[in-house]
Amino acid sequence: MNEIDKYNNRATGAVSTFAIARDTGALTRQGEQPSEGGAPCYLSVDRSGRIVLVANYDGGSVALLPIQPDGTLAPATSVVKHTGNGPIADRQSEPHAHCIIADPTNRFALAADLGADRVFVYRLDLDSKSLHHIEGGDGVMRAGAGPRHITFHPTLPLVFVANELDSTVATLRFDSERGTLSPVYTNSTLPVGWTGTNYPADIHVAPSGRTLYVSNRGHNSIAVFSIAATGALTLDQVVSTDGDWPRNFSLDPTGRWLLVANQKSNSIIVFGRDQESGKLTPTRQRISLPSPVCLRFRAHAA
Template sequence: MGTSVDGRRAYVGSFTTAGGLGITTAAVDPESGALTPLHSTDAVPNPSYLAPSPDGRYLYAVSETPDGAAAAFALTPRGPELLAPAVPVDGADPTHLTLAGGRLITANYSSGSVSTLPIRADGTLAGPATVLTHQGSGPRTDRQEGPHAHAVLPDPGGRWLLSVDLGTDSVRSCALGAGDGTLTVHAEAGLRPGSGPRHLAFHPRGDRAYVVNELDPTVTICRWDADRGVLTPLGETRLLPDGAATEDTFPSVLVVSRDGRFAWAANRGHDSLSVLSLSASGDTATLVTTVPCGGHWPRDLALHPDGRHLYAANERSGDVTWFTVDPATGIPARGGSVPAPAASCVVFV
């Protein structure tokens, strides 16, 4: 595939139904972190979340639509090229996906389910999907009338899959069947009722996890026991300063620094990035400050693999803004931005 100076490309997902370009490829300046858009493809509608294969040959995308599908792309010097027609996930509005155990797994928001699809040797996806449907609800009847799976990811050891459900205020630890890809719920960690968990990120040490909550701007710090497959909440930290209005703020995602000293969360509505200092044990997170996200409605936040630059996908202002992180304080300084209509996700290959 084509390379930028440091051999990496950025791929930006977006909502085509809101004017997005689909998947945009951008070159990355290794020093400044600046993005230079190169080309885009709208081969599938609403590729709102992306995941590259470990070998960097393929890129996978959800198609966040009521019918719900996932698609595989080959990464070429000309940009991502659709390998085959998108495959149904048998779930509505898939918002997130990951790769594990030779399968692609999606979290389907509206149907409150998690789907798995086999990945063939040539990178293409096979069907039909194997589906696990969540059960339950929460106290917020406007948003938690039923399950709403919002994210799914493997634990650092690769033994378990964790499914984050906004509608049931819980995170499920699941085992992935080696044969047919059947998901089996092994344990379910209950979070504070009404918190609305949305995304999860692990500490680089692997024994702590941080769940960002959408319905109340907080992060829940958890202990992760990989041997038992059990997630245990330890405490919460608010993502906004004391006195800040919270009723119109909806956190979207959290990322952790490679050395485990800092974490950053994106806050839609407040349009900010929260800077958190993590204790040496990882058991506590302290809000250091918030900084403007550089646009409106930061739906995604990504850390460049070099650990020096952060990227906010600002959905409603239609741009991706990059920041340089101060290694001593963790505070990001705005570097610049590029237009990216209805941006929803940034990944690097």
């Protein structure tokens, strides 16, 4: 992802592809394609591995780029520009797409738009490689919430949304037959009584479906919620990330560890994870590197 506003003299960012060496993990750049919007900030691969979905922050658009047989990207075959705004003038004067992912059925794609206070729902057509907005399907968030990232529950028909501008996490019910979202619950990501500046960033559900994690930039913590069968959340723990600005985090494939990228303090912190309660314990393991903003684990090669 190239979070830029101009690429090849066009008003767009770009998405690059890299080949991964199986034995060493070394990366070899293969090429790039325009993201068809400024400042692309998020990408995901659909569940069939056939397309890449991109959220362009500037101007608020989402794009679909087909993956070719050699792993490189073809030019975008579908681009949709969002509409709408919110009450916070300096952040919500126009749409700002911030995340887009395919649903578990791979029939729909959901896109969180921070500027429009909305989670847009699209029908995902893999035959025509296109996105089609579902009228009446969107999740309308609280005014000024600023939806940033979204994640699906692994077994329940639920979507969780990290709201950057009001420090909350929203629970929405998703009808995967009709492609519609319905708000259910909203919870604070902060301890009771804390009133400082804070911007939630990343959000993940444990594979068990029993625990939800949200990172807090400002409070510099990970909020740990237990998830009831109804989708109701209970805040069980808020643990310091021992650093500044936890923009991203990731659970390792075993589920035993959680790694946090502290962007402003130039560190990755490792937590142990109790696989029953979901609670986190600092390990004092730290990796220093400049401005980490995204962590991904590579699946074991076959």
